[in-house]
Amino acid sequence: MAGLLLRRAGGIAVTLLVTSFLVFGSVHLAPGDPASFLLGGRSASPAAVAAIKEQYHLNDPFLVQYAKWIGGVVTGDFGKSAQFRQDVAGLVMARLPTTLWLIGYAALLIVIGGLAFGAVAALRRGVVDRLVLVGTGIATATPSFVAAIGLISLFSVQLGWFPAFGNGSGLGDRVHHLTLPAAALALTFVGLLARVTRTAMLEELGREHVEVARSRGVPGSDVVRRHVLRNALGPISTVTGTVVAGLLVATSIVETAFGLSGVGQLLVSSVTVKDFPVVQAVSLLVVLAFVTANLVVDLLHPLIDPRLTRPKGGTA
CATH class of the missing domain: 1.10.3720.10 (MetI-like)
Structure with a gap:
């Protein structure tokens, strides 16, 4: 039983890791600028766009962005909702x-x-x-x-x-x-x-x-x-x-x-x-x-x- 638990726990970890990579990558595969998506299509000044890119690490290479995001996920930080302007974890839990x-x-x-x-x-x-x-x-x-x-x-x-x-x-x-x-x-x-x-x-x-x-x-x-x-x-x-x-x-x-x-x-x-x-x-x-x-x-x-x-x- 212990061996089964360890094997399945390892399988779950790998599955979640692969899925997280694919899900995160979908943002970059989607047509358009991710910053525009996060702004909800609203017109914004260059300074506001730059602030959004800095907040979500959009200027970093893809793998660096993913590493920072998955590091936050491990600690329960999924970022902030662009639609509701609040923490995603609290929004989902509510x-x-x-x-x-x-x-x-x-x-x-x-x-x-x-x-x-x-x-x-x-x-x-x-x-x-x-x-x-x-x-x-x-x-x-x-x-x-x-x-x-x-x-x-x-x-x-x-x-x-x-x-x-x-x-x-x-x-x-x-x-x-x-x-x-x-x-x-x-x-x-x-x-x-x-x-x-x-x-x-x-x-x-x-x-x-x-x-x-x-x-x-x-x-x-x-x-x-x-x-x-x-x-x-x-x-x-x-x-x-x-x-x-x-x-x-x-x-x-x-x-x-x-x-x-x-x-x-x-x-x-x-x-x-x-x-x-x-x-x-x-x-x-x-x-x-x-x-x-x-x-x-x-x-x-x-x-x-x-x-x-x-x-x-x-x-x-």
Whole structure:
């Protein structure tokens, strides 16, 4: 376990370093003068332009600029936002709770819905299975912004059950405000996880040890719980970890559609006005979420899938 942690920690460090280099380099690859981007397109005197270049070390060679920037990142200094005129770290941290609430709510819907629909499809072959496949196919193909528009139109405008905009305050009000955004964010991934769950369970249902358990008179619920679902959790957990990490990227569209002041909406507005310090910080945060989620899945996988900890030659 210690060796795995060291290897993965090294891999995470390398991934973040390479990503930071690519993200930082994107500013220099973009057409135009970086100083003009940082000024937000406003006309400025030569003295103001020179001050901006001095503040962001734009007169230094590229590698020197990168070294200074990554040195600040290591200490938590991501620079200042050209759009909001405040520290990027504080700006992101102020909006992070809303995004984490949204991701947590959506992840809960994804796990419950994906496992439930996938299990029903695997255990109820025929009409039910086909209906679930059609429904999950539609869900997987529905973009988040389309789902957001549909949910707002039906449940907010027509029925008035949920608010269309805002974060809410307090636990109950926040959950009420985030229900539609979480549903819009989760819809595509529920369909994906349901299909993965169905495939994994069908594979386990066809294995020899499941047939043996049934022939011995083991109740169907015990067969599913002990021999099918438990062994199927390996691929399911892998996909779930990747999906949850990917939610941070998908929040951009949903937060913008529902007017949520989260990290995703911050990324969209920063890209629009070319606020590169914020874009760089959020991009690193997304990559960190991906690699951390993969690390957690790798560590939990042996605990979730009993076959990985069983000695060779053991029975399922």
